[in-house]
Amino acid sequence: MKKKRLFENIVHGVFLILGHITVGFVLLITIYLIVSGIPAIKEIGLVNFLFGTQWAPTKAEPQYGILPFILTSVYGTAGAILIGVPIGFMTAVYLSKVANKKVRAVVENAVNLLAGIPSVVYGLVGMLILVPTIKKIFDVPDGASLFAAIIVLAVMILPSIIKVSITSLDAVPKEYEDASLALGATPTETYFKVSVPAAKSGIAAAVVLGVGRAIGETMAVMMVSGNVANMPSLFESVRFLTTAVSSEMAYSSGLQQQALFSIALVLFLFIMLINVTLNFFLKKERK
Amino acid sequence: MKKIVSLVLAAILMCTVFVGCGNSSETVTTDGSTSMEKVIGALGEAFETEKGITVTYNPTGSSSGIKAVKEGTCDIGLSSRNLKDEEIAEGLKGTVLAYDGIAIIVNNSNPVSDMDLETIAKIFKGEITNWKELGGKDAEIVLIGREAGSGTRDGFESVTDTEDACKYRQELTSTGDVITTVSSNEDAIGYASVASVEETVKTVTVGGVAPTEETIKNGTYVVQRPFVLVTKEGEALSESASAFFDYITSDEAAEIIASAGVVAA
Numbered sequence: 001m002k003k004k005r006l007f008e009n010i011v012h013g014v015f016l017i018l019g020h021i022t023v024g025f026v027l028l029i030t031i032y033l034i035v036s037g038i039p040a041i042k043e044i045g046l047v048n049f050l051f052g053t054q055w056a057p058t059k060a061e062p063q064y065g066i067l068p069f070i071l072t073s074v075y076g077t078a079g080a081i082l083i084g085v086p087i088g089f090m091t092a093v094y095l096s097k098v099a100n101k102k103v104r105a106v107v108e109n110a111v112n113l114l115a116g117i118p119s120v121v122y123g124l125v126g127m128l129i130l131v132p133t134i135k136k137i138f139d140v141p142d143g144a145s146l147f148a149a150i151i152v153l154a155v156m157i158l159p160s161i162i163k164v165s166i167t168s169l170d171a172v173p174k175e176y177e178d179a180s181l182a183l184g185a186t187p188t189e190t191y192f193k194v195s196v197p198a199a200k201s202g203i204a205a206a207v208v209l210g211v212g213r214a215i216g217e218t219m220a221v222m223m224v225s226g227n228v229a230n231m232p233s234l235f236e237s238v239r240f241l242t243t244a245v246s247s248e249m250a251y252s253s254g255l256q257q258q259a260l261f262s263i264a265l266v267l268f269l270f271i272m273l274i275n276v277t278l279n280f281f282l283k284k285e286r287k
Numbered sequence: 288m289k290k291i292v293s294l295v296l297a298a299i300l301m302c303t304v305f306v307g308c309g310n311s312s313e314t315v316t317t318d319g320s321t322s323m324e325k326v327i328g329a330l331g332e333a334f335e336t337e338k339g340i341t342v343t344y345n346p347t348g349s350s351s352g353i354k355a356v357k358e359g360t361c362d363i364g365l366s367s368r369n370l371k372d373e374e375i376a377e378g379l380k381g382t383v384l385a386y387d388g389i390a391i392i393v394n395n396s397n398p399v400s401d402m403d404l405e406t407i408a409k410i411f412k413g414e415i416t417n418w419k420e421l422g423g424k425d426a427e428i429v430l431i432g433r434e435a436g437s438g439t440r441d442g443f444e445s446v447t448d449t450e451d452a453c454k455y456r457q458e459l460t461s462t463g464d465v466i467t468t469v470s471s472n473e474d475a476i477g478y479a480s481v482a483s484v485e486e487t488v489k490t491v492t493v494g495g496v497a498p499t500e501e502t503i504k505n506g507t508y509v510v511q512r513p514f515v516l517v518t519k520e521g522e523a524l525s526e527s528a529s530a531f532f533d534y535i536t537s538d539e540a541a542e543i544i545a546s547a548g549v550v551a552a
Contacts, residue, residue: 058435059451132471141427142456142472223464226457227434237457247460251321251436253347 030268037265040064040258049262055229055239057248057256064259066244066266072232073241073270076146076221077214080153084214085207087154088161092203095162096169097191108166115159123223126152131224138235144226146238152220157210164209168202169195205281212274215267218242241267315531318345319352319365322438323514326385326547327365330535333543338534340527353379356517362528364517367442380520384535385549388481388503388511389443392466392488394473399423401492404509408447410476413454418474429456431468431477442512443478478510482548503550514549 044064052065134143172195180190226237331342349366356364370381409415419425432455433440444450462479469475470487481498502508541551
């Protein structure tokens with residue numbers, strides 16, 4: 001009996017330590033980002049840093065304004081959501097409510113596969129196919145642009161939107177739908193007026209998850225967006241918060257490097273904000 | 288008991304101190320040009336496996352590297368430009384390790400095949416914006432460059448005298464990306480290290496001279512810069528530093544230098 005308790009205690013201790021490791025890493029990263037991100041902001045000035053429209057760290061008179069990056073990240077994510085959410089949402093409704101089992105299995109597999117493709121592959125396909133196509137169709141000098149990044153991001157966020165939406169649509173009690181059908185509503189009316197409203201906080205969570213994925217994506221975006229620190233415009237070359245950090249990290253030093261950490265800190269705050277929003281929706285759903 | 292523990296601890300600490308000393312006398316410190324990272328990295332690694340002496344590299348930029356030698360804070364300074372007269376007057380000596388040639392590349396379907404240095408500068412500064420001004424088709428020139436801080440960008444902009452003035456359409460983070468992008472856009476022009484240019488793009492001649500090992504070495508191909516080792520004139524290097532210096536300027540190191548994409552001097 002005593003032996004068993006001892007064993008239980010040991011296992012409990014091991015799990016406790018493992019759990020704390022994760023928390024420890026989160027804390028470590030947070031503290032590290034704050035400590036290494038603050039000095040540059042102090043030196044440049046918060047207003048100059050956040051609202052400066054020029055980024056030119058290697059100039060004789062360096063400029064460290066990241067407004068172009070912030071706006072690009074916001075516009076890029078918004079664009080991806082605008083395209084990705086309707087497609088993902090409709091797919092989820094179709095798969096959860098309309099499609100027969102065979103179709104659903106095939107499409108769900110395809111969606112899982114889409115989620116498993118490494119982002120560098122998205123970037124490569126975008127770079128070799130999407131970018132030249134945009135150049136041709138819209139008759140712009142170069143296709144690498146915010147628009148190309150939005151398209152790539154929209155495709156990349158589809159799996160998370162579809163999967164989370166399906167889960168919450170599946171969880172709607174069948175009685176609701178049966179009752180609606182019994183009252184004479186058509187299936188389509190039932191799906192959109194009963195099932196979807198019942199699953200709305202889950203679907204909202206899916207959208208927020210998509211936003212998180214889009215704003216944090218680096219590699220694919222870097223390969224199709226051109227990476228020039230312009231103020232965002234649909235067919236111009238732009239640079240995101242993520243790509244601003246990764247594209248200059250390799251060679252940077254001094255204040256430039258510190259400023260890159262500050263950009264990472266800003267990005268981190270954005271993602272924290274998204275996580276808080278996500279938790280809000282998830283809690284609401286549980287209730 | 289406590290005494291023994293502290294004694295053991297003290298002994299261990301002493302040992303680490305000695306180990307530390309042993310290492311530092313067997314280290315060669317280099318400091319300077321960020322562009323020379325690849326070549327010095329390759330040479331340092333080869334030297335370390337052969338002689339067991341560690342080579343450290345501190346990427347601070349050519350001017351800081353030259354200053355570091357003058358102040359004696361490093362063994363060998365690395366500069367990707369020739370020493371200025373006043374620097375030589377201050378008792379510094381430059382030895383050219385290698386030449387870094389930068390190829391100007393355009394799409395294979397582009398009819399333009401030659402331009403001079405001034406034209407290149409005008410294109411990248413945005414003063415010439417259409418290929419028809421150069422005898423090509425009527426299309427906007429798309430400038431493909433590298434990210435701020437890249438050695439190739441720094442080299443290109445300093446040779447063409449276009450620092451901070453280039454109007455890039457794309458800033459990519461690797462030579463491979465630049466080549467792929469130029470090969471997939473008919474109106475693009477970019478630059479890349481000569482050694483890494485492939486047949487998927489066309490290398491233009493500059494003032495009629497094509498970049499080859501020979502033209503880069505004898506200076507007729509102008510879009511190039513030297514990689515210089517900076518030391519103090521008349522002051523002996525430490526034993527390990529002088530071994531490293533001899534090693535990297537020897538013939539057998541030429542192959543390693545070539546593998547890093549530059550032409551050995």
